[in-house]
Amino acid sequence: xxxxxxxxxxxxxxxxxxxxxxxxxxxxxxxxxxxxxxxxxxxxxxxxxxxxxxxxxxxxxxxxxxxxxxxxxxxxx
Numbered sequence: 001x002x003x004x005x006x007x008x009x010x011x012x013x014x015x016x017x018x019x020x021x022x023x024x025x026x027x028x029x030x031x032x033x034x035x036x037x038x039x040x041x042x043x044x045x046x047x048x049x050x051x052x053x054x055x056x057x058x059x060x061x062x063x064x065x066x067x068x069x070x071x072x073x074x075x076x077x
Contacts, residue, residue: 005023006021006022006023007021007022007024007027009053011049011052013044013045013049014044016044018037018045018049018053020053020057022057027057027061030057031054031057031058034049034050034054034057035050037049037050
C-alpha cells in the first residue's frame with residue numbers, strides 16, 4: 001500500500017476552526033469547497049478567507065521533476 005501525503009490548511013476565526021485535509025488528487029475539489037463555504041450565509045467563513053486559503057493551496061501545488069530546470073541552450077551555431 002503506497003503512502004499518500006495529506007495536505008492541511010486551517011483557519012481559526014473567533015471560536016471557530018476550519019480545517020481542510022486534502023491530497024494532491026483532491027486539490028481542485030478542496031478549492032470548490034472553499035467557495036461553497038464562503039457562499040454559505042450560515043458560516044462566518046468569508047470570500048476573503050476562501051481567497052487566502054485558496055492561495056495557500058495553489059502555492060503548495062507539487063512541482064514536476066523537471067520544473068525549475070533551465071532548458072538546454074541551443075547548441076547549433
